[in-house]
Amino acid sequence: MPSVNYPVELSAPDISAYMAGNTGVDYITRIDSGKPGPHVMLNALMHGNEICGAITLDHLFKNKIQPTRGILSLGFSNYKAFLRFDPQRPLMSRYVDEDMNRVWVEERLDSDEDSWELRRAREMRAYFESVDYLLDIHSMSTASPAVTLCNGLDKERDLTRKVGFPEHAAFGSGFVVGRRLIEYTPYHDVNDPKTGLLVECGQHWLKDTAVTALDSALYFLKALDMVAPEFFDAHVTNNPPPPLRELEITEGVYSKSNAFRFTEQYIGMEVIEKAGTVIARDGEEDIVTPYDNCVLVMPNHSAGAKMRVVRFARLSE
Numbered sequence: 001m002p003s004v005n006y007p008v009e010l011s012a013p014d015i016s017a018y019m020a021g022n023t024g025v026d027y028i029t030r031i032d033s034g035k036p037g038p039h040v041m042l043n044a045l046m047h048g049n050e051i052c053g054a055i056t057l058d059h060l061f062k063n064k065i066q067p068t069r070g071i072l073s074l075g076f077s078n079y080k081a082f083l084r085f086d087p088q089r090p091l092m093s094r095y096v097d098e099d100m101n102r103v104w105v106e107e108r109l110d111s112d113e114d115s116w117e118l119r120r121a122r123e124m125r126a127y128f129e130s131v132d133y134l135l136d137i138h139s140m141s142t143a144s145p146a147v148t149l150c151n152g153l154d155k156e157r158d159l160t161r162k163v164g165f166p167e168h169a170a171f172g173s174g175f176v177v178g179r180r181l182i183e184y185t186p187y188h189d190v191n192d193p194k195t196g197l198l199v200e201c202g203q204h205w206l207k208d209t210a211v212t213a214l215d216s217a218l219y220f221l222k223a224l225d226m227v228a229p230e231f232f233d234a235h236v237t238n239n240p241p242p243p244l245r246e247l248e249i250t251e252g253v254y255s256k257s258n259a260f261r262f263t264e265q266y267i268g269m270e271v272i273e274k275a276g277t278v279i280a281r282d283g284e285e286d287i288v289t290p291y292d293n294c295v296l297v298m299p300n301h302s303a304g305a306k307m308r309v310v311r312f313a314r315l316s317e
């Protein structure tokens, strides 16, 4: 089945004013409250086409966000890919040379291998190492309900529950090749309190995705006691938040062929009642759900061969 084309309702903000920043790293700005507290970072544009994060940071900048304690940093990761954003061809600006959310592996960062994304990651790396709590803001290819993703470490689960927004949280390894920023060593070390969460705010270009992204950032700051209640109340939309639904990711499904097709236009978070239900065909092979009430997380309708096409998850009791 062909994937649905979504309208581009959001417009990419002008982020040129944030290039210089004040940290010595382009497109990272640090706002110091002057009071003791954690270093919290909101990170946008790990994928250049996922503009909701940039819209959120632009909104916080324009409304002069001030942390009530500690340090708040606002960063735009793959700005070079983003600067190529063209609403006529909105998928083309995801990255320049490679997926920047797969490069967070020491062996690659320390190597002399070259790509734009590796260069940028090397530039940002020390900065990320100074961050205590990171929210990496993303969006999805389908109009799936928003979901927080993490590996499921205890510290990640605790923080996810404290944040309590958006409505879904999926715990479990991403089954990715390489490592995402939230799996970068300091955040991935169970003995290090540094914690990173990734939030998928909705379909890349739908209006509501930017609302969810801003709310996710605000709830993240609120959970860490970093935002004034008046600021939170003035800018939040989903208040009170819906109850959190927790999912345990049990496996990632990879396509074998270029002929992988879902049997329906799944968007994500569908609960498939019966084990053994055919949800896709990969060439000649049927792809079936492994257990009853299997939840489909982030189906990818435009994957070629050997790409992750969906994750299976169980709803927690």
Ligand SMILES: [Zn+2]
Pocket: 046, 047, 050, 138, 139
């Ligand atoms: Zn992304």
